[in-house]
Amino acid sequence: MNWLTNFVRPKLRALVARKETAENLWLKCPKCEQMLFHRDLDAAQQVCSHCDHHLRIPPAGRFPHLFDEGIFERHALPKVQLDPLKFRDQKRYTDRLKEAQAKNGAGSEAMAVASGKMGGHAAVIAVSDFGFMGGSMGMAVGECLLLAANLAVERKAPMIVFPASGGARMQEGILSLMQLARTSIAVSRVKEAGLPYIVVLTDPTTGGVTASFAMLGDIHVAEPGALIGFSGQRVIQDTIRETLPPGFQSAEYQFDHGMVDTIVHRHAMRETLIRITSLLMKRPAQAAAA
């Protein structure tokens, strides 16, 4: 028995563990199903080298590629009241939050805020984290957007938002719906200060997020292939009892129908955003290249 538990079991565990690590280094592209090496994928900002599919990317993967020399300050998120409705479905809402924070880092939420320089000028960027409860918008996300808006106004900087969300956070009920109004107020603060507010629609931007801050941009940029819509395709199809056209709710479809101003490859995002903000801030062209 001792020999089995002390010698055989650890050997077996080591074998299994090694296999898991090796597997984790590879990822299958959800579009073309080619195998992608993790390190290559990270270097390519989660863009498939075979079919150019833009995979979902967390805020920590995005920020270094947007700010000058990858230098930025990530802001601590304001505290909000936890689970005021004492909500429970299969699990307690507080347990879901704990799990998500254990996975994504202590103090994290479905949105992260960072500031730094872009093209030599101050910029404030808020990025949704779809990996945190589907990027759902609760009170914390509302606070994040207010924080970002206040920072932008304080620093006379443009505000750029990358939404990726399933919509409002149902565990917060009416309080999550109130964030539609709160985030719209946050956006209006930036606009009243005469500063640009740019939205980069990423996969997926849906529900209450589409119904609020994600559709209020001065310019709407989208990533290729991103799903952008309010309610899901099946719900719409069942309601209007008509078959929807192919590619419905894709970034390309929304571009063709005037909902999106431009579709930009992730690798060209930083320079495009610098160009757009420089134009809107009426800065000389040289500044954009700096």
Ligand SMILES: [Zn+2]
């Ligand atoms: Zn692919």
